Amino acid sequence: MSAVADQFDRFQKLGVEIISVSVDSQFVHKVWDEEELQKMVDGGIPFPMASDGSGEIGKVYGVYDEAAGVDIRGRFIIDPDGIIQAMEVLTPAVGRNLEETFRQVQAFQLVRESNGSEATPSGWTPGKTTLKPGPDLVGKVWKVWKP
Template sequence: MSLINTTIKPFKAQAYLNGKFIEVTDADVKGKWAVFFFYPADFTFVCPTELGDLADNYEQFQKLGVEIYGVSTDTHFTHKAWHDTSDTIGKVQYPLLGDPTATLSRNFEVLREDQGLADRGTFLIDPDGVVQFVEVTAEGIGRDAEELLRKIKAAQYVRAHPGEVCPAKWKEGEETLAPSLDLVGKI
């Protein structure tokens, strides 16, 4: 079953953020755009490149009103240790959620039950708490923050402009489509 257009399930998680441990719940997410960025584990190889890419682009996400939540089945203590020992992860200024019980990973259907690790899953949540975008990749395939930003801009545009849709490769400021009988067979 697809999670698209479903509401996120209630959760409560401990996170590491800017030298502090904080609690994050589903209530913290509602009312704003959010990206849940699942990755297999701290102290690994592809994961820090992805989290570093998000960190390098974090200001752009913030300008769009989007909060990033990095999530793995590690604890918030492990996130702190990784943040303190890795130059790449040391740049991260968004919450790193611990999911040692795998509640979030199960809620978002990315848990590898046999390993206790999350797949590489990216979920865009709208201000109503509804999933608007899902991407899951194999372990060896890293994701791109700039492509994620493009998709977020498209989702925000569509939300703000009912009746319009963004075609392939759409970028902010480009033409959109207004689906109608007149367009059938003409694209």
């Protein structure tokens, strides 16, 4: 969570709100923030840290590990209409790569702003060529997209 907090400003600039969720109570969140996270990130965690004590939220999102009784690492990008645009779920020992999350958010925002008239090809990063799906592009992707 400290890694996410560290990148908070970058997400804010893109208009992205963050909510973190674990099965810990809000009281434990408070102590973790005060005792540890504030020493890693200036000012501590700047977004709400929600408590899913029963695992009910994790269950509907498919990230609750019944045996361990925890919500495993799951990341969901939700658009302004409340639609899930992307999800990524990892087992506990491997951390996230926020650069990829950041890239995906920018790609989904671009597609949304273009009203679906543009799409981002594999490996797209901001500033790179986008694709404009339509009859003219069928069989012609090779002309506009060079990996």
